[in-house]
Amino acid sequence: MFATNIIIMKKIIMFFTCNLLSLFLFSQNNSIKNDKSTAIKIFIECSTCDFEYIKQEITYVNYVRDPKEAQLHILVSSQITGSGGSEYKLFFSGQLDLSGMNDTLLFNTNANNTADEIRAKFLHFLQAGLIRYVSKTNYINNISFKYNIPEEKTEVKDKWDSWVFSLSSSTWLNAQQTYNSITIYSNFNIDRITEKWKYNFYLGHNYNEQKYKITDGNIFSYNKSLYNSILIVKSLTNHWSAGITLGGNHSTYSNIDISYYELPAIEYNIFPYSESSRKQFTIRYNIGHKHQDYIDTTIYNKLNENLFTETLGIGFKTIQKWGNINLSLSGQNYMHDFSKNSLNTYITAEIRILKGLSFNIYGYYSFVRNQLSLPKEGATQE
Secondary structure (H helix, E strand, O other), X not given: XXXXXXXXXXXXXXXXXXXXXXXXXXXXXXXXXXXXXXXXXXXXXXXXXXXXXXXXXOOOOEEOOOHHHOOEEEEEEEEEOOOOOEEXXXXXXXXXXXXXXXXXXXXXXXXXXXXXXXXHHHHHHHHHHHHHHHOOOHHHHXXXXXXXXXXXXXXXXXXXXXXXXXXXXXXXXXXXXXXXXXXEEEEEEEEEEOOOEEEEEEEEEEEEEEEEEEOOEXXXXXXXXXXXXXXXXXXXXXXXXEEEEEEEEEEOOOOEEEEEEEEEXXXXXXXXXXXXXXXXXXXXXXXXXXXXXXXXXXXOOOOEEEEEEEEEEEEEEEEEOOEEEEXXXXXXXXXXXXXXXXXXXXXXXXXXXXXXXXXXXXXXXXXXXXXXXXXXXXXXXX
């Protein structure tokens, strides 16, 4: 009996020993598998990326929140193309022990791509760009490569020849017991952008109606605007471009019966236009003629007039590791009287200060002394 118990105890001890050993080995293997201490640390600077999707698909890197801790900083920028799609650029900048290893990849999407197709294509190029850096770690041993032979396709010519058409309209309604309003806005837009030329045709309409019910009756008011513009721009060099804007408008709110203008312009970009998705510093000057017929006599006793005007504009835009800045400054005056002028400026910026902490700025300033169309009726000294 005693001997039997000893045998049973030995089997129990052996069973637990084997299970503990198996558990220990499994834990070791699992910890080794999940150990990412040697994986590269990356920081992705992107305002439109699906980060949850990226982290699910790319598990062989460490994602950090502070760009200063990253061995690889990835900056993503995009801009609209003439076909209605977008051009994406991925700037890879090595830091710390990977300093000096820089690269740039770009790809295009078209107007027919879905959000899922775009993020899948972005992931493909992100993985391709990461290979160079991941190859410095042992994780490269677990990454496989496959070349998918593309199907032979005949070249398809764009029957629209890069012309893009868009039409939109919107309506707002507000109905109360003593107040009703309706606003209708619509526009039609045509674009064509090629390497050397840019064309834009714009036609818009805006209507606003308001009605108040008071004890003595109703108060009714409305504003109606029609406007159109044609823009033609020719790229002269990698820094210079020239063009002209033609247009006209009608606005009951601005006391404009009909107005038309021709405004030639020239622009210089300090940075090459090929880098415009990441940084721009432009100086633009235009001078031209404007004719205006007014609905009512203006405060300057005019019912119509021909005006010559000039505008100088400066624009700065940059997207960097530390944040982004968008700044615009423009001044306009009439040639017959330089005191009739205006100044407009705005700035938006996001500056990264510390890990997880950014400083955002938005500002706008306008100084207007050129409202020549103000109606005389009802005007006061104030």
